[in-house]
Amino acid sequence: MFKLSATIRKDMRILLRDKVGIALMFIMPVILVLVVTSIQSSTFQLINKNKLPVLIYNRDTGQAGRQLITTINKIGLFKVSEIKNVQTEQAMVDAMHRHDAMLGVVIPANFSVKVSAKSKSIAGKALTSFGLQGDTVKQAGDVDPLTVYYNPVLQESLRLSVEGGLRSALQLVESRETLRSLYFSINERQLPEKLENEMLNNKTAINEIAVSKEGIHHTPNATQHNVPAWTIFAMFFVVMSLGGSVVREKTSGSFMRLKTLPTSFMVGLLSKQVTYLCVTILQAAVIFSIGIWLFPFFGLAALNLPSDFAALAVVTIATGWCAVSYAMCVAVFSKTHEQSNGFGAISIVILSSIGGLMVPSFAMQGFLRSVANLSPMHWCLQAYYSLFLEGGGLKDVINNIIPLVIITLLLQAVTILGLKAKKLI
Amino acid sequence: MASISPLAIDIQHMGFHYPGNRDMFSDLNLQITKGARFGLFGPNGAGKTTLISLMTGLLSADQGNIKLLGREVGRQNKSMNRLFGFVPQDFSFYQELSPAENLEFFGAWCGLDKQTIKTRTGELLRILGLEEVRDRQVQKFSGGMKRRVNLAIGVIHNPSVLFLDEPTVGVDVQTRHAIISYLMELNKNGTTLIYTSHQLIEAERLCEDVALIDNGKIMAHGDLDSLLAEYKEESLEHLFLRLTGKDYRNDV
Numbered sequence: 001m002f003k004l005s006a007t008i009r010k011d012m013r014i015l016l017r018d019k020v021g022i023a024l025m026f027i028m029p030v031i032l033v034l035v036v037t038s039i040q041s042s043t044f045q046l047i048n049k050n051k052l053p054v055l056i057y058n059r060d061t062g063q064a065g066r067q068l069i070t071t072i073n074k075i076g077l078f079k080v081s082e083i084k085n086v087q088t089e090q091a092m093v094d095a096m097h098r099h100d101a102m103l104g105v106v107i108p109a110n111f112s113v114k115v116s117a118k119s120k121s122i123a124g125k126a127l128t129s130f131g132l133q134g135d136t137v138k139q140a141g142d143v144d145p146l147t148v149y150y151n152p153v154l155q156e157s158l159r160l161s162v163e164g165g166l167r168s169a170l171q172l173v174e175s176r177e178t179l180r181s182l183y184f185s186i187n188e189r190q191l192p193e194k195l196e197n198e199m200l201n202n203k204t205a206i207n208e209i210a211v212s213k214e215g216i217h218h219t220p221n222a223t224q225h226n227v228p229a230w231t232i233f234a235m236f237f238v239v240m241s242l243g244g245s246v247v248r249e250k251t252s253g254s255f256m257r258l259k260t261l262p263t264s265f266m267v268g269l270l271s272k273q274v275t276y277l278c279v280t281i282l283q284a285a286v287i288f289s290i291g292i293w294l295f296p297f298f299g300l301a302a303l304n305l306p307s308d309f310a311a312l313a314v315v316t317i318a319t320g321w322c323a324v325s326y327a328m329c330v331a332v333f334s335k336t337h338e339q340s341n342g343f344g345a346i347s348i349v350i351l352s353s354i355g356g357l358m359v360p361s362f363a364m365q366g367f368l369r370s371v372a373n374l375s376p377m378h379w380c381l382q383a384y385y386s387l388f389l390e391g392g393g394l395k396d397v398i399n400n401i402i403p404l405v406i407i408t409l410l411l412q413a414v415t416i417l418g419l420k421a422k423k424l425i
Numbered sequence: 426m427a428s429i430s431p432l433a434i435d436i437q438h439m440g441f442h443y444p445g446n447r448d449m450f451s452d453l454n455l456q457i458t459k460g461a462r463f464g465l466f467g468p469n470g471a472g473k474t475t476l477i478s479l480m481t482g483l484l485s486a487d488q489g490n491i492k493l494l495g496r497e498v499g500r501q502n503k504s505m506n507r508l509f510g511f512v513p514q515d516f517s518f519y520q521e522l523s524p525a526e527n528l529e530f531f532g533a534w535c536g537l538d539k540q541t542i543k544t545r546t547g548e549l550l551r552i553l554g555l556e557e558v559r560d561r562q563v564q565k566f567s568g569g570m571k572r573r574v575n576l577a578i579g580v581i582h583n584p585s586v587l588f589l590d591e592p593t594v595g596v597d598v599q600t601r602h603a604i605i606s607y608l609m610e611l612n613k614n615g616t617t618l619i620y621t622s623h624q625l626i627e628a629e630r631l632c633e634d635v636a637l638i639d640n641g642k643i644m645a646h647g648d649l650d651s652l653l654a655e656y657k658e659e660s661l662e663h664l665f666l667r668l669t670g671k672d673y674r675n676d677v
Binding site (some may be wrong): 002003006007009010013014017018252253254256257258259260261262263264267 | 481482483503504505506507509511513515516517518519521522526529530531532533534535536538539562578579
């Protein structure tokens with residue numbers, strides 16, 4: 001036991017005297033979490049508070065074009081500005097640049113005429129199918145498409161939301177025209193405005209409730225999503241420091257002397273695991289503390305810790321142990337610093353990508369979703385999300401902890417086999 | 426009751442080769458008596474470091490056997506590593522730590538208890554003139570000071586046999602004198618010294634028993650004065666050149 005405690009003291013001293021290493025392990029992850037959360041929070045606010053700037057050029061001279069603009073305005077997603085006299089695509093792009101708009105929508109000429117013709121056609125068909133005599137049904141052509149210009153920085157998911165909003169606006173305009181035509185054909189007078197509003201304005205509210213366990217509700221926000229995810233990333237990035245430490249020890253003269261001493265190198269490895277496990281747990285504690293107390297000063301939502309602290313501790317320790325085991329495994333098979341740092345850093349980015357830290361694993365295709373299970377970070381993330389977003393407890397994370405521990409034990413076994421193969425133990 | 430071996434090192438019919446290479450040693454025999462000041466000399470690539478690695482268990486022989494104080498040397502026999510100390514040519518310690526911290530760590534790995542480490546650390550730092558800098562990081566030390574730290578770590582556990590691989594390379598005259606004096610003192614107290622160096626004048630002062638090896642073969646072995654008389658040479662350097670030639674050696 002004295003050998004182990006002396007070795008841990010040695011590792012701690014070396015670690016604490018490496019100021020750059022400490023900065024990499026603690027300050028960089030905090031900056032990373034802060035920056036990513038701020039950016040995602042800004043995107044969230046862009047949609048929900050600031051609204052997405054959109055330029056509309058209405059080439060239509062009729063009522064439907066105006067109605068479409070009013071309807072787009074009412075969606076609440078966009079901050080609409082109208083521009084005039086845009087003749088070419090380049091002119092639209094230039095106008096977007098001038099107005100700093102992310103989207104440009106062109107309503108085609110004769111939009112109202114085409115919508116009206118289509119509505120009358122549909123109304124006529126409807127009356128005929130009801131057995132009533134409507135106007136002579138003329139086959140109407142398709143309404144010319146809206147043209148949407150967008151800034152390439154808009155993510156696909158955001159563009160799809162925009163498209164959905166525009167489609168619902170178009171649907172409303174066309175439905176209104178159809179309803180008016182139908183009403184006029186039957187009653188030979190205009191559809192009363194009150195009735196039109198009652199028929200078309202959807203007053204049914206949508207209540208959004210985050211599905212949580214044990215009735216605990218924390219509204220998910222960028223902080224609740226990002227802090228746990230990037231904490232895992234930071235913990236696994238211990239590969240840079242720990243991997244470097246093991247490789248430095250292996251390649252230094254001190255290692256040759258250690259091999260001649262009456263103590264197994266396993267003591268050295270155990271010491272490094274204990275030391276760096278403490279580091280990873282401290283990293284998580286620091287990042288969570290920053291999330292709770294510092295984020296509000298940056299205008300970000302404060303992090304809400306799960307109510308089950310025991311579960312949080314278990315998940316954090318399991319994550320830290322797995323991160324340390326991964327780093328040890330990389331270090332044992334690396335011959336140089338460059339190998340351990342290069343492979344370590346890139347593999348962590350890959351594991352985090354397939355593990356769902358960058359793109360949610362539920363959004364992945366079938367094959368990739370299976371691959372995600374191989375990434376230890378996937379299980380860490382699921383466990384943290386269960387605690388931070390779903391209000392789960394220890395029993396809810398057991399299913400994530402078990403595969404995580406299995407992966408950790410496999411990494412430990414591979415490390416020991418590697419050491420034996422290299423005759424280091 | 427097992428008999429007490431009079432030999433510090435007993436190598437019998439030892440063979441060794443690096444994977445993919447020709448035999449480094451074949452049927453090598455070498456005995457070093459307990460309490461000797463033994464010098465192992467040879468040109469670069471002659472096999473000195475390999476032989477020391479085999480004697481300390483860092484490498485395993487393919488054939489024959491190597492005994493240290495009557496006990497078989499091997500990686501599986503870690504407990505016998507308490508019997509010897511090793512001072513490698515490289516600075517084999519942690520530069521981020523102080524001499525006292527290095528001695529605490531290596532002392533623990535040698536199996537010493539806390540109190541013994543404390544006592545031995547005080548003694549060694551005083552003898553080797555490192556008392557004033559005991560708590561300063563070694564990386565700021567001069568080459569000579571680092572050599573003394575390297576030596577102190579090798580002897581923290583009072584080993585019966587001490588292997589020294591060029592322990593004075595790159596140091597000033599004062600440090601060399603201090604190190605050699607300390608080694609002589611250790612030997613007087615019963616420690617067997619097994620020493621390699623290219624500093625042949627220093628070796629003549631320190632060693633009473635020498636072996637010259639080249640291409641994995643022992644060219645000459647015996648009492649230094651007897652060897653000089655036998656080959657009618659006036660110094661170890663002349664004997665060395667006579668037995669190993671004057672051509673350059675490229676150790677790749």
